Amino acid sequence: MYEMKITSAKYFTEDNVMILANIDGQEISVPTDPANTHYAEILKQVADGDLTIADAD
Amino acid sequence: MSLIKVNNRGQGVPVKNLIVNGNFEVDQRNSLASPVTSAATQYPRSVDGNWMGVEQTDGQISIGKVADAPSGNGLQSSLKVTVTSADTSLAAAQRLCPTHGIEASTWQHLDWHTTNAKPIAVQFWVKSSITGTFGFTFRTGGSGMSYTHPYTISSANTWEKKTFTVAGPTSVLGGSVGSGTSIMYYIVFGLGLGTDFDTGANGAWTAVGNGQGRSSHTSLIGTNGATWQMTGFQIEEGTVHSEFQHESLEENLKKCQRYFQVHAGLNIRGYASTGFTRVENMVSLPVTMRAAPSSAITVTGNSTNIRSGVSTYSGFRLGNTTNGAILSVESASGGITHISGRTETLSAEI
Numbered sequence: 001m002y003e004m005k006i007t008s009a010k011y012f013t014e015d016n017v018m019i020l021a022n023i024d025g026q027e028i029s030v031p032t033d034p035a036n037t038h039y040a041e042i043l044k045q046v047a048d049g050d051l052t053i054a055d056a057d
Numbered sequence: 058m059s060l061i062k063v064n065n066r067g068q069g070v071p072v073k074n075l076i077v078n079g080n081f082e083v084d085q086r087n088s089l090a091s092p093v094t095s096a097a098t099q100y101p102r103s104v105d106g107n108w109m110g111v112e113q114t115d116g117q118i119s120i121g122k123v124a125d126a127p128s129g130n131g132l133q134s135s136l137k138v139t140v141t142s143a144d145t146s147l148a149a150a151q152r153l154c155p156t157h158g159i160e161a162s163t164w165q166h167l168d169w170h171t172t173n174a175k176p177i178a179v180q181f182w183v184k185s186s187i188t189g190t191f192g193f194t195f196r197t198g199g200s201g202m203s204y205t206h207p208y209t210i211s212s213a214n215t216w217e218k219k220t221f222t223v224a225g226p227t228s229v230l231g232g233s234v235g236s237g238t239s240i241m242y243y244i245v246f247g248l249g250l251g252t253d254f255d256t257g258a259n260g261a262w263t264a265v266g267n268g269q270g271r272s273s274h275t276s277l278i279g280t281n282g283a284t285w286q287m288t289g290f291q292i293e294e295g296t297v298h299s300e301f302q303h304e305s306l307e308e309n310l311k312k313c314q315r316y317f318q319v320h321a322g323l324n325i326r327g328y329a330s331t332g333f334t335r336v337e338n339m340v341s342l343p344v345t346m347r348a349a350p351s352s353a354i355t356v357t358g359n360s361t362n363i364r365s366g367v368s369t370y371s372g373f374r375l376g377n378t379t380n381g382a383i384l385s386v387e388s389a390s391g392g393i394t395h396i397s398g399r400t401e402t403l404s405a406e407i
Binding site for chain 2: 002003004005012013017018020024025026027028029030031033035036037038039
C-alpha cells in the first residue's frame with residue numbers, strides 16, 4: 001500500500017538501534033523495531049537490493 | 058422501575074466504534090490550519106487515526122480536517138480532500154484513495170478468518186461536489202484479498218449518510234493479514250482508481266492482487282477543484298447501526314497518540330568539557346505507542362554548540378521505545394551545549 005521513497009539510510013548509534021533515513025524527502029530517525037512501518041520498509045528495500053544501510057561513523 | 062438513558066458519549070459503556078478518531082476532532086498536525094498537499098509525497102499524512110492520502114496520479118490534492126459536518130448529531134469536523142490539479146485520464150497504476158489502517162489487535166474479537174467471523178455495521182456521512190458512485194473497500198494488509206461496497210452520492214455538496222453491513226470473511230482467500238500490533242486491513246475510499254486496483258466484484262470477498270475499489274467508479278481527481286468530505290465514520294460489531302459514539306477529546310486523543318504524538322518545547326542543556334560530549338535524558342511518553350516510533354523534527358528551535366548536523370546530533374536520535382524516547386544533545390566543542398524550543402513528532406502509524 002505504502003511505497004516509500006527512501007534515498008538514504010545510515011545507522012546512527014553505536015549499538016545500531018536507530019537509523020537516520022531520508023524518507024519521502026524528510027530526515028527521519030527510525031528505530032530498528034520490525035513493527036515500525038518505516039523500518040519494515042527499509043528491511044524490504046534492503047532485501048530487494050534497492051537500499052543499503054550505511055554503517056555508523 | 059426506572060429506566061436509565063445512556064448517552065452517546067461512551068461514558069460507562071463499552072467502546073463500540075472500531076474506528077479511531079471517526080469524527081476527525083483530533084488534529085495533532087494542525088491540518089485544519091495547514092492542509093497537507095501531495096506535492097512533496099504521494100502519501101500525505103494529515104489527520105490522526107492512521108490515515109494517509111495516497112495520491113499517485115498526474116494531478117494533486119490537499120487533504121486535512123475542516124470545520125464542517127452534518128448538523129444535528131454532534132459532529133463538528135470532517136476529513137476533506139480537494140483536487141488542486143486534475144488528472145482526467147488515469148493510467149492503470151494510478152490512484153487517489155484516502156486510506157485508513159487497521160491494527161489487528163483492535164479487531165481480533167471479531168473472529169475474522171474463522172467460521173465464527175462476525176459481521177460489522179459501517180456508517181459514515183459523506184459530501185462531494187461530484188455526484189456518482191464511489192467505493193468503500195477493505196484490502197488485506199498484504200495484498201491479495203479485497204471487498205468493495207459501492208455507495209452513491211446523489212446530490213452535490215450535500216451531506217448524505219451511508220450505512221451498510223459487511224459479512225466477516227471466514228478465511229483468507231489471498232494475501233496476508235497481520236496479528237497483534239501489525240496491519241490487518243486497509244480501508245480504502247476510492248476517489249479515482251486505475252484498472253490495476255480493480256477488485257472485480259461488489260459486495261463479496263474476492264482474491265485479487267491489489268484491489269482497492271472499482272476503476273469504473275467516479276473519479277474525483279478528474280475534476281479540478283472537486284471536493285470530497287467524510288465524517289461520523291463508525292464501524293461496530295453486528296448488523297445494527299447505532300448512534301455515533303462521541304468520546305471526550307481526552308479519550309480520543311489518547312487513542313490517536315498510540316499511533317502519533319507531537320512533542321513541542323523540547324529542551325536539554327549541559328556543559329561539555331570537550332567536543333563530542335553528549336547529554337541524554339529519557340522522556341516518558343504519555344501513551345504507550347503501537348511500536349517503537351520514528352521521530353522527525355518539525356521545528357528546529359534554538360541551539361548552541363551542537364556537533365555538525367543539528368538534525369543528527371540533537372533531539373530524539375538515540376533510541377525510541379513504545380513508552381519512552383531518549384532526548385540528547387552532543388557538543389561541537391567545550392562549553393554550554395543546548396537545544397530549546399524544539400518540536401518533534403513520533404510516529405508508530407500503520
